[in-house]
Amino acid sequence: MSNYFNTLPLREQLNQLGVCDFMDSGEFLDGVNVLKGKKLVIVGCGAQGLNQGLNLRDSGLDVSYTLRKEAIEGKRDSWKNATENNFTVGTYEELIPSADVVVNLTPDKQHTAVVNAIMPLMKQGATLLYSHGFNIVEEGMQIRKDITVIMVAPKCPGSEVRAEYVRGFGVPTLIAVHPENNPEGKGLAQAKAYCVGTGGHRAGVLRSSFVAEVKSDLMGEQTILCGLLQTGSILSFDKMIEKGIDAGYASKLVQYGVEVITEALKHGGVTGMMDRLSNPAKIKAFEVSEELKDIMRPLFQKHQDDIMSGEFSRVMMEDWANGDKNLLAWRAATGETAFEKTPAGDVKIAEQEYFDNYTLMVAFVRAGVELAFETMVQAGIKPESAYYESLHETPLIANTIARKKLFEMNRVISDTAEYGCYLFDQACKPLLKDFMTKVDTDLVGKNFNEGKDGGVDNQSLIAINEALRTHQVETIGAKLRKAMTAMKSIKTA
Amino acid sequence: MSQPVVKITNLNLKYQHKPVLQDLNWTIKGDEHWLLCGESGSGKTSLAKAISGLTHSYGNIEITFNQERELPPLVYYVANWFQFKDLEGQSNFYYQQRYNKQSAETTATVKTELESFGKKHALPIDALDTILAALGFSEQKDATLIQLSSGEHKKLQLVKSLWLKPQLLILDLPYNGLDSTSRRNLNTLLEEIAKAGTQLILISNETEVPDCINRFAMIKEGQLVEIAGHERNLKGTKSVNRPVPAFLTDAVSLRPSGEIIKMIDVTISYGEKKVLKNINWEVNAGEKWVLHGHNGSGKSTLLSLICGDHPQAYANNFHLFGNKRGSGESIWEIKERIGLISPELHWYFDPSATVWQSVVSGFYDSSGLFCDPGYSKKSQTDELISYFGLDEYKNTLMNELPLGKQRLALLARTIIKNPEILILDEPCQGLDQQQTEHFNRLVDDLCKNGTTLIYVGHFDAQIPSCIEKRILLENGEVKSIETDIYTN
Known part of the structure; x- marks a missing residue:
């Protein structure tokens, strides 16, 4: 198998990277009809598998689960998830041959093995559905030519996919059809119907391609989403300890901060987040983030280049083949950081604090969001796709950090995200060494406004507001957020 | 022993920038147990929270604990609403999550929750069993917090407070969601701890309160007004009788007839534990049912099946609107025909929706609004909001309103589409007596047009007069089905 993207001529690479159409809600009026009466068989019953299946069944579709024999015989968690919610569960041999749509919701790392096992069992003209394109694009998995290959990717954790559905909403979703596998031309209609079944059509659907999804998803998760939040958290905590801030306070500030x-970013974009600061603090944060953008830009570009060339996935798959040597070492190191080992103190921190x-x-967040977005767009990814993989997902990972801190956050995100996160973090920390020596407690640990009179220069404030508000991530974000009406606030401790 | 325990002088408190308490004065002496009653939204909860130090207020609140007593020198407040967290300290739970089984437990069990509470306050573990038994809660020890019904959450909070026996105990709507036996036993327990030295402040509009209650008061225009005990249930003068909006009373054509619900040996179990056992029940169009049963008898689970909220519906012989569940219908097609209010619907409702958005979302059965409803739905919403007297709160967020007002908005949401079936699970929780009577009259009006009704209420006095049939659940089984019992 060779990297699919690299087999394409440049013209076709650009073509597929550029698939990006924010769909009108009128395109979903046919509901789930295309899939009504069809057999949907989901492979895997983790958080995404279970919650998507619950939604699809509640939308009137016929859903069952297939698991590996060992998972069924061992009554593993995936088996319990499916049976305790009264789904039919069977082996590949029992369920795949009659399936009209096989939904692959197993972890990325298992895709090649899973697809190789199920493909021979799939009936002529069936559909294979992915929620992430890594296997097709980076591993170059070849699917039998009679099979339709589509993608439906809800851009939220599984529990959220269910929570939003039961309250009559949905989560933003990407859909795509693999151009090499659309023999009957039914791919898009099926992807739309599946999307309605999970509720995604109520929150904004972006038509994308396997290529655009993978290249933007990998970039987002390595840089702003997981990588930079990890680097920023560790450096901030260490700085506070160095400057004598109480360790329990520092730990809590970082974990929940x-x-x-x-x-604020989720509701009002970068502008909304920056507007929560006082004017002097906003000017300072702007200046600091400009500096951070300059320092980190080459690193963001290197990550994007390696993702585009396939170098990133080649090296990562080498590590998979090597028994996850690097991954496990980095994971252990994350568990040993001072932040990870210091429990949050029993102190009250008010929201504004x-x-x-x-x-x-x-x-950090402004610099990371804008840089990731800019770098993706420069590489040929469309702004809508870049928005979902940068700004949109940042609060979701931040919520995971608040719940689990860094070590466990890395354990629950995808295989590719965890590897990419460590890779970025390893390279970013040394880059920021000089910058961090200049940082003092006014920026982290104590109130920036303390001892200041709050006065600012009109002109510089106006210029900064202008720069923030007219950035493309803000203009495109305003449009996309409108489709995700009445987003639920996360209730925090 | 009549030195003041609580002395409040010139207390001022604002709720969402509106003054609620204005120069309020209140002295509670050592041998007094108070009942605070009156209209919803008058400031009772605000006052209770101010005394408990849970909200910011201006003025003076002096609390003198008796250092010689063994009881903990604490004010303990039992909120009118349940709240719990998962093992990661978050409370991002969603509507009917408790019915979706996940292999990994994310919340503590009742037992560990109580143990950690006992440890924190150094409480004797042997005192716990009596309290659990009296409130009919002993069976729930191994349940996880997410699995509890709203009434059971209430009980858990009450168990903690009765076990703690603080010197001053404030209970906000303690009877909400409790069955009649539990209410009686709660009163006995409250009398016991009062004898042992706990002073009580009860916020409630119930008639049956512990005998030890010896002072009564209401809040009027921000001030505390003491009343005589017998005065508290007199009706207020404010009797608003607006006409019911015509779009709800116009004869509704095409109400289907025939069988709506048919359950054959319906059984729901979690692992070994059966919550519903061999339920057989039929409901035909136009029938008016009351569903009775003690806390934990399976009422909410039964209703969740009907509303398309329970995954195990697919594994049972259960027909809705003539179709077997799982034969290709979506839950949204079911919900479209049902108007539902329940404690859980309220608790999980989008707190950041405005009153207007909440009411109009009843057309779509969503929690909050995700689309543009168009002209006629908008004007019907305005009309109904006026009918419920909520005009001034139209653009207020739900979480900025007192419980009673939130509930009124959700009741408007329940009826706005004039559904074929009304499922009203303790609809009047948090409302005062007048609002309750008013709503029940409205239900009677709506039901004249052939609407099917299933009503759950733990207070016999609070049931609409149109009820004609009764199903009684006990420990997950149908104890009895009676027809034509309430017609007179």
């Missing part, structure tokens, strides 16, 4: 700060005392993180 990203969540509170990015909650997270902004005032953690201005540095606001600067």
